[in-house]
Every structure is written in structure tokens, then in C-alpha cells.
Amino acid sequence: MGNISVCCTGKMVYINVAVCLLVLLLMIGLSVGLSVNTFKGRDALDSAPLIDGHNDLPENLYEKLNNNLSAFHFEDDLSNDDVWGRTACSVCFTDLPRLIAGKVGGQFWVAYTGCESQYKDAVQRTLRQIDVIKRLIKRYPANLRLVTAAADIETTWKSGKIASMIGIEGGQSLDSSLAVLRLYYELGIRYITLTHTCNTPWADASSVNDGSVYNLTEFGQKIVHEMNRIGMIVDLAHVSHNVMRDVLAVTRAPIIFSHSSAFSVCNNYRNVPDDVLHSVKENKGIIMVNFYSGFVNCNSSRNATLEDVVDHINYIRNLIGVDHVGIGADYDGINSVPEGLEDVSKYPDLFDRLYENKEEEPTWTKEDLEKLAGRNFIRVFQAVETVRDSLLSEPPREDIITGNELYIAQKRAGLKPGECQTADEWKNINPILKTE
Numbered sequence: 083m084g085n086i087s088v089c090c091t092g093k094m095v096y097i098n099v100a101v102c103l104l105v106l107l108l109m110i111g112l113s114v115g116l117s118v119n120t121f122k123g124r125d126a127l128d129s130a131p132l133i134d135g136h137n138d139l140p141e142n143l144y145e146k147l148n149n150n151l152s153a154f155h156f157e158d159d160l161s162n163d164d165v166w167g168r169t170a171c172s173v174c175f176t177d178l179p180r181l182i183a184g185k186v187g188g189q190f191w192v193a194y195t196g197c198e199s200q201y202k203d204a205v206q207r208t209l210r211q212i213d214v215i216k217r218l219i220k221r222y223p224a225n226l227r228l229v230t231a232a233a234d235i236e237t238t239w240k241s242g243k244i245a246s247m248i249g250i251e252g253g254q255s256l257d258s259s260l261a262v263l264r265l266y267y268e269l270g271i272r273y274i275t276l277t278h279t280c281n282t283p284w285a286d287a288s289s290v291n292d293g294s295v296y297n298l299t300e301f302g303q304k305i306v307h308e309m310n311r312i313g314m315i316v317d318l319a320h321v322s323h324n325v326m327r328d329v330l331a332v333t334r335a336p337i338i339f340s341h342s343s344a345f346s347v348c349n350n351y352r353n354v355p356d357d358v359l360h361s362v363k364e365n366k367g368i369i370m371v372n373f374y375s376g377f378v379n380c381n382s383s384r385n386a387t388l389e390d391v392v393d394h395i396n397y398i399r400n401l402i403g404v405d406h407v408g409i410g411a412d413y414d415g416i417n418s419v420p421e422g423l424e425d426v427s428k429y430p431d432l433f434d435r436l437y438e439n440k441e442e443e444p445t446w447t448k449e450d451l452e453k454l455a456g457r458n459f460i461r462v463f464q465a466v467e468t469v470r471d472s473l474l475s476e477p478p479r480e481d482i483i484t485g486n487e488l489y490i491a492q493k494r495a496g497l498k499p500g501e502c503q504t505a506d507e508w509k510n511i512n513p514i515l516k517t518e
């Protein structure tokens with residue numbers, strides 16, 4: 083360009099300017115062309131963290147090793163391991179090398195205790211699972227870091243570590259106690275799934291299908307309000323469709339589905355019906371899509387594939403928008419995964435496939451893929467924290483579930499009510515109810 087200022091004739095200046103412009107245009111064209119040609123869907127996972135809403139590895143640690151981590155080699159590729167490999171274990175899909183290959187940037191590790199522990203030792207068993215997750219994170223400081231605030235997800239991921247968050251799956255872990263709920267938060271838990279496969283005394287599970295036993299009771303509403311107040315994310319995976327509706331009507335913060343898919347695509351009651359999807363949009367929440375074969379493909383005559391998961395993601399996006407969908411694969415909590423999504427190393431293939439932008443499918447831009455990967459979840463987490471901060475002046479709730487409610491629930495569960503209970507709420511139960 084320097085030539086322009088020293089040129090002697092006007093014609094020469096024009097030629098030089100024209101050549102410079104041409105070169106400039108060529109360079110712009112080349113760089114645009116190159117970036118269009120070489121960008122793959124998976125590259126979005128380099129500019130935004132991939133956050134998966136649900137992984138049940140901790141439950142496998144309990145089942146297989148009674149939480150003895152000295153016998154667990156998370157740093158190895160366990161695909162062909164005698165205990166953790168594909169042939170030895172139908173529910174094992176996770177290790178560090180495959181998480182890294184899968185570009186996972188954030189993971190909710192799940193503290194789960196089964197419905198058999200309800201009214202018994204659910205709190206103690208949940209505490210053990212929280213403990214094993216924390217020990218696992220500490221054991222691999224170069225790869226994992228405990229994260230309890232939305233703002234720390236991205237900084238942790240940028241430092242090359244997986245932002246490791248903890249969720250509790252199943253309201254039985256609360257033992258119907260707001261005190262237990264608050265202390266779980268202090269231990270670093272950031273979401274609680276209101277039920278697992280069994281009803282709690284205050285909320286129905288998806289297993290009631292269209293029916294209703296409790297729906298969300300008044301005490302259930304108080305639990306939701308206290309979760310809002312302290313900043314615990316409400317997770318509606320596993321609850322009945324009516325409980326989804328009830329919670330969405332009373333919650334003051336956005337909710338998540340940590341691992342659920344679309345009911346209209348696969349009519350399983352674990353999935354989310356359209357009217358609830360619309361409410362989630364209004365609520366500014368998110369559905370993190372589950373990969374379990376039985377939830378993504380209701381056609382038992384064929385195997386589920388990656389294409390089925392694409393269908394669920396695109397269905398939700400088309401109905402309520404790209405801001406309300408995420409990933410919650412449910413690895414290690416399921417025994418059947420789609421072809422093409424065989425373990426935690428496969429997420430990038432899903433993002434490549436979405437970016438193919440086939441005809442009659444929504445067009446995925448890099449920004450859209452970043453939202454799906456993790457930005458939507460971070461937005462929801464931040465919003466829950468904002469609601470918490472706005473409610474700072476509200477005192478902790480002192481509500482206690484009634485003995486009658488517990489009595490009826492335990493009787494329905496086939497237990498001898500109150501057998502192991504010593505708490506105050508068991509005093510002075512109406513003797514008439516005892517005859518039910």
C-alpha cells in the first residue's frame with residue numbers, strides 16, 4: 083500500500099489500489115471460506131463447555147466397590163476392563179480418557195440411593211455417595227474440580243479440568259426434611275431430582291403415568307420454595323407429568339430436566355409432554371436430553387441410534403427454541419445406549435451430526451451448538467442463583483411434614499409405619515388413621 087503515496091501518475095495509483103483491494107478481498111474470501119469449510123460441529127465444544135446433566139458413575143462405585151476407590155483406576159481406558167469393560171458391565175460407560183475424548187467440560191455426578199432406602203437409611207446412604215464423589219474429585223486434581231457456582235464452570239473448564247458438580251437423584255434422599263435439604267446445599271449439592279421411580283409423601287413419580295396419588299402436596303410446594311430460596315436447582319426428571327405441571331406453576335426459579343427426552347417423539351412417561359415443554363420455555367428452564375435407548379426410541383423392533391437422539395433435540399428446539407435444550411445422557415445409569423453414542427467419548431459425533439443441517443431440520447449455527455452444549459445450562463444456573471440472592475431476606479422455612487402424611491405414605495409403601503422413627507412428628511398421630 084506504501085506505493086500509493088509515492089506514485090507519480092494518477093493511473094498508477096488506481097492500479098495499485100485495485101491490486102490491493104483484490105488481494106484484500108481474496109484474503110477475506112479465503113479466511114471465510116476456510117472457516118466455513120473446516121468447521122465441524124464438535125469444534126463448538128472448544129469454544130463452550132459441554133455440560134452433561136447426569137452421570138451415575140458414583141452408583142457403580144457403590145455397587146461394585148462399596149465406594150473403595152483404591153481399587154478404581156479412573157485414569158485408565160476401562161473399555162475392556164474385567165470389571166468395568168463393555169462385556170463385564172452393562173451399565174459402565176465412563177472413565178477419564180473417554181471423558182477427555184468426549185470433550186466433556188462439565189459433569190453432574192449423581193448421588194443416588196434407591197427407593198428401597200426410603201423411610202430407612204436414605205440420608206445416610208446419600209451422604210456416602212456425596213462423600214465418594216468428593217473423594218473421586220480430590221483423587222484426580224489435574225482432571226476434576228468441584229464446582230458449586232455457575233461462574234466457576236467456565237473458568238474450571240478453561241483450566242483444562244472437568245467442572246464437577248453434584249446432584250441428588252430422588253426425593254427419598256431428603257427424608258421429607260427441609261433441614262436435610264439445606265445441609266445438602268451446604269455440602270455442595272446443586273440440584274435435587276424431586277423423585278426417582280417411587281413416590282415420596284409429597285410428590286408422584288413418573289411411574290403413576292396419567293394417574294395421581296399425591297401430585298405435588300402443600301409440603302411439596304414448600305420444598306420447592308425452600309429450594310428456590312437457597313439456590314438449589316429443581317430437577318423434574320422422573321416426576322409425574324402432573325407434578326411437572328404443579329412445580330412449574332409454583333417455582334420462582336427456572337427448573338431443569340437433568341436427563342429426560344420428548345414424550346411426543348417417544349411415549350414414555352419419563353419423557354416431557356408438549357404442554358410442559360411450553361411451560362419450560364416460559365419458565366426459562368431447560369430439558370437436558372437423555373440418551374437411554376428405551377426413552378429415545380419407542381419402536382422395540384429396532385435398535386436406538388444417534389439419529390433418535392437428534393430427533394429429540396430437534397423436536398424440542400422446533401417446539402420451544404434453542405435456548406431450552408441441553409445434554410443429560412444418563413451414562414452409567416442405563417444399560418442400553420444408542421448406536422453411535424456408545425460411551426462418554428461419543429458426544430462430539432452428535433455435534434458433528436447436528437451441524438450437517440440436513441433438509442427439514444433446524445439450522446444449527448456454532449452459537450446454537452454452544453447453547454446446547456453448555457451455555458443454556460449455565461444461564462439457568464445463574465438465574466437460580468439470582469433468585470436465591472433476591473430472596474436473601476426470607477428466613478429459612480420451619481415447616482415440618484405431618485406424621486399423618488408420613489404414616490399414610492409408609493403404609494402405602496407396604497411398610498410398618500413409624501417403625502424406625504423417633505422424631506417429634508411421630509408423637510400424637512391421630513389413632514383413627516392407624517386403622518387405614
Ligand SMILES: [Zn+2]
Pocket residue numbers: 251319320341415
Ligand atoms: Zn434417572
